[in-house]
Amino acid sequence: xxxxxxxxxxxxxxxxxxxxxxxxxxxxxxxxxxxxxxxxxxxxxxxxxxxxxxxxxxxxxxxxxxxxxxxxxxxxxxxxxxxxxxxxxxxxxxxxxxxxxxxxxxxxxxxxxxxxxxxxxxxxxxxxxxxxxxxxxxxxxxxxxxxxxxxxxxxxxxxxxxxxxxxxxxx
Amino acid sequence: xxxxxxxxxxxxxxxxxxxxxxxxxxxxxxxxxxxxxxxxxxxxxxxxxxxxxxxxxxxxxxxxxxxxxxxxxxxxxxxxxxxxxxxxxxxxxxxxxxxxxxxxxxxxxxxxxxxxxxxxxxxxxxxxxxxxxxxxxxxxxxxx
Numbered sequence: 001x002x003x004x005x006x007x008x009x010x011x012x013x014x015x016x017x018x019x020x021x022x023x024x025x026x027x028x029x030x031x032x033x034x035x036x037x038x039x040x041x042x043x044x045x046x047x048x049x050x051x052x053x054x055x056x057x058x059x060x061x062x063x064x065x066x067x068x069x070x071x072x073x074x075x076x077x078x079x080x081x082x083x084x085x086x087x088x089x090x091x092x093x094x095x096x097x098x099x100x101x102x103x104x105x106x107x108x109x110x111x112x113x114x115x116x117x118x119x120x121x122x123x124x125x126x127x128x129x130x131x132x133x134x135x136x137x138x139x140x141x142x143x144x145x146x147x148x149x150x151x152x153x154x155x156x157x158x159x160x161x162x163x164x165x166x167x168x169x170x171x
Numbered sequence: 172x173x174x175x176x177x178x179x180x181x182x183x184x185x186x187x188x189x190x191x192x193x194x195x196x197x198x199x200x201x202x203x204x205x206x207x208x209x210x211x212x213x214x215x216x217x218x219x220x221x222x223x224x225x226x227x228x229x230x231x232x233x234x235x236x237x238x239x240x241x242x243x244x245x246x247x248x249x250x251x252x253x254x255x256x257x258x259x260x261x262x263x264x265x266x267x268x269x270x271x272x273x274x275x276x277x278x279x280x281x282x283x284x285x286x287x288x289x290x291x292x293x294x295x296x297x298x299x300x301x302x303x304x305x306x307x308x309x310x311x312x313x314x315x
């Protein structure tokens with residue numbers, strides 16, 4: 001018996017990055033807002049690069065509250081979908097390179113946003129934490145900051161309906 | 172009334188993100204605002220169905236809510252969202268515009284409370300609803 005050689009790191013990275021970009025590129029609104037994701041292992045950080053069209057109050061100026069809400073919601077949905085995709089990918093179930101089957105995303109049931117301070121006209125970051133992930137429902141908390149990780153400008157909590165695996169009777 | 176519509180148009184023109192999403196005032200006054208957003212494939216959240224992303228609906232409801240606060244009879248100087256809780260009832264029908272109707276139903280000296288509903292062409296079945304609390308800045312010297 002010979003030990004199975006681990007895959008080269010580059011191959012693993014490419015597969016994971018391709019899976020993530022496949023997930024993101026399918027959603028036009030993510031591209032419209034300009035949201036990207038930084039990946040370290042399975043940890044994601046959502047990045048919202050500043051753009052003039054994201055302004056809600058030009059006199060301060062500050063990010064639009066709706067943009068902040070959308071940014072947090074996107075971070076939460078992608079975190080959930082990524083978790084599912086990651087598990088499938090790492091157990092070798094999904095051929096993520098093919099990216100043929102459209103990825104089914106969780107549906108938002110409700111989402112609550114706390115606006116802690118004005119969003120400044122600069123890049124924003126968000127990280128989501130899945131507090132509970134059941135077969136049908138999930139609860140996710142998201143924190144968003146700009147210059148200082150400890151100084152959040154917004155946080156959000158949402159409940160989501162998870163996509164059911166194909167062929168399950170619940171659907 | 173025409174004055175109010177002009178102010179309303181300027182309100183949206185002054186908000187880059189409202190302009191970017193193509194928002195339009197339908198009505199405004201007495202603590203109530205209705206704003207519509209046309210269907211746009213760029214705002215799609217689920218490519219398999221073509222349904223608009225919840226975030227775009229949130230942005231519309233947030234804008235309508237802010238407008239409702241600003242046109243409250245107590246005439247606030249400015250406002251900002253403190254919190255917004257959004258409930259999603261169903262997917263908006265692809266191809267249809269979304270209309271948000273917001274009502275600022277209570278104000279204190281420094282906080283305004285708003286409820287808002289979003290509908291597509293089938294107005295009997297709302298797409299989403301939200302309630303929010305907004306900061307309220309009074310003009311100097313205004314009586315509370």
